[in-house]
Amino acid sequence: MLCLPGFSRSACCGRLGAAARSLSGDRITGFTLSPPWWRAQQPSCNIQTWGRISTMSRGLHSNRHQQQEEEDTGRMSDYGDTDSLTEHDLGSEEEEEVLDFTDPFSTEVKPRILLMGLRRSGKSSIQKVVFHKMSPNETLFLESTNKICREDVSNSSFVNFQIWDFPGQIDFFDPTFDYEMIFRGTGALIFVIDSQDDYMEALSRLHLTVTSAYKVNPDINFEVFIHKVDGLSDDHKIETQRDIHQRANDNLADAGLEKIHLSIYLTSIYDHSIFEAFSKVVQKLIPQLPTLENLLNIFISNSGIEKAFLFDVVSKIYIATDSTPVDMQTYELCCDMIDVVIDISCIYGLEGAGTPYDKESLAIIRLNNTTVLYLKEVTKFLALVCFVREESFERKGLVDYNFHCFRKAIQEVFDVRVKVLRSRKHLNQIRNSRLAAINGKPRVPA
Numbered sequence: 001m002l003c004l005p006g007f008s009r010s011a012c013c014g015r016l017g018a019a020a021r022s023l024s025g026d027r028i029t030g031f032t033l034s035p036p037w038w039r040a041q042q043p044s045c046n047i048q049t050w051g052r053i054s055t056m057s058r059g060l061h062s063n064r065h066q067q068q069e070e071e072d073t074g075r076m077s078d079y080g081d082t083d084s085l086t087e088h089d090l091g092s093e094e095e096e097e098v099l100d101f102t103d104p105f106s107t108e109v110k111p112r113i114l115l116m117g118l119r120r121s122g123k124s125s126i127q128k129v130v131f132h133k134m135s136p137n138e139t140l141f142l143e144s145t146n147k148i149c150r151e152d153v154s155n156s157s158f159v160n161f162q163i164w165d166f167p168g169q170i171d172f173f174d175p176t177f178d179y180e181m182i183f184r185g186t187g188a189l190i191f192v193i194d195s196q197d198d199y200m201e202a203l204s205r206l207h208l209t210v211t212s213a214y215k216v217n218p219d220i221n222f223e224v225f226i227h228k229v230d231g232l233s234d235d236h237k238i239e240t241q242r243d244i245h246q247r248a249n250d251n252l253a254d255a256g257l258e259k260i261h262l263s264i265y266l267t268s269i270y271d272h273s274i275f276e277a278f279s280k281v282v283q284k285l286i287p288q289l290p291t292l293e294n295l296l297n298i299f300i301s302n303s304g305i306e307k308a309f310l311f312d313v314v315s316k317i318y319i320a321t322d323s324t325p326v327d328m329q330t331y332e333l334c335c336d337m338i339d340v341v342i343d344i345s346c347i348y349g350l351e352g353a354g355t356p357y358d359k360e361s362l363a364i365i366r367l368n369n370t371t372v373l374y375l376k377e378v379t380k381f382l383a384l385v386c387f388v389r390e391e392s393f394e395r396k397g398l399v400d401y402n403f404h405c406f407r408k409a410i411q412e413v414f415d416v417r418v419k420v421l422r423s424r425k426h427l428n429q430i431r432n433s434r435l436a437a438i439n440g441k442p443r444v445p446a
């Protein structure tokens with residue numbers, strides 16, 4: 001076991017130990033971080049500091065947002081990730097201010113995810129917990145949303161969308177609510193149902209929402225979160241899921257809309273289920289997903305790796321994984337590893353204006369069941385987290401070399417996306433200037 005300087009073994013293991021135990025009773029036997037993180041200071045770290053750590057971790061999130069803002073305005077230097085360059089060059093932020101909902105080009109730049117459902121079903125809590133690192137208990141004090149709240153999530157070129165949180169009492173028949181305009185540019189509609197409440201009203205609202213949206217935009221992905229399942233027993237969870245699925249599909253079949261597909265997830269903000277569900281929703285909006293999965297498959301099969309995830313570090317959404325099945329405990333362990341890495345980096349690694357996650361970021365955790373967890377930076381906001389058998393990890397040189405190739409390939413995927421967006425923007429400009437000429441307006445110089 002390698003302990004960090006001034007870092008007691010028990011403190012180091014406490015949280016990871018809990019994480020590791022969730023993986024069929026495994027314990028951590030070793031934990032290594034790359035030197036830049038822990039060479040810096042010598043703070044003594046005892047149990048009391050953990051409270052501070054999580055605050056810092058949340059601080060990191062806001063740092064990231066600030067950093068992203070800075071990037072968007074082109075003030076920050078860039079490391080090997082075309083994000084900042086891309087978004088800035090493409091002027092997506094400026095474009096966004098004048099987003100035209102009827103414009104097919106603008107929606108492709110930033111897909112929209114709508115959060116809908118009855119009052120108090122948990123919509124704002126989901127958004128706050130996943131994207132603002134709010135602790136689940138703090139959501140108890142959230143006030144009811146009374147207007148549509150829009151938020152941009154731009155953590156990387158792949159995780160790049162808008163979330164719209166709707167107030168529960170929204171009325172589709174209100175003439176001031178232009179739902180056509182809203183649904184037209186939507187990639188995914190998440191409908192949240194409170195599983196601890198009577199869900200009959202929620203089901204009829206789901207039906208109304210889905211049918212209205214489908215009429216406007218048949219390409220929307222309909223995602224149903226059966227939420228707050230932390231309050232249900234395992235049997236009750238399955239039964240509720242079956243019942244809701246059946247009733248929702250029956251309602252659609254009665255309306256002759258059986259072709260609409262509803263994806264159902266059991267979620268709670270008190271565990272990782274909400275992150276996993278959101279990961280799946282976001283993945284469907286990433287056009288490069290098959291390429292990323294393919295790259296991961298090639299990477300693991302050539303490196304003796306059991307499982308690999310490509311994570312967005314800020315939100316802990318995994319944007320792709322290889323084709324072997326995902327189990328919840330593996331995913332949880334990866335999330336916990338990211339937390340620990342960022343927390344420790346915040347304490348030991350920050351020098352001056354440094355960020356807790358950079359191109360040097362690397363961590364290795366050895367479990368006592370001969371599994372090694374390996375985390376490595378891919379781009380400024382993406383990390384690869386792998387599960388490797390100890391014997392395969394003995395050939396670390398090979399893993400590292402293959403990782404290098406994998407990272408290069410990811411960069412190429414980014415570059416293609418940049419080119420596509422650039423040409424799309426160019427086409428858009430030509431189209432707008434033609435329209436302006438037809439309407440007799442003077443041309444705006446490009």
Ligand SMILES: Nc1nc2c(ncn2[C@@H]2O[C@H](COP(=O)(O)OP(=O)(O)OP(=O)(O)O)[C@@H](O)[C@H]2O)c(=O)[nH]1
Binds near residue numbers: 121144228229
């Ligand atoms: N037990 C449990 N409670 C939750 C969960 N998610 C949210 N809540 C609670 O549900 C309550 C309502 O959450 P909100 O996020 O404000 O609900 P909302 O859908 O945004 O409500 P409106 O803004 O009125 O539409 C809060 O007290 C949350 O703490 C969950 O997964 N489990």
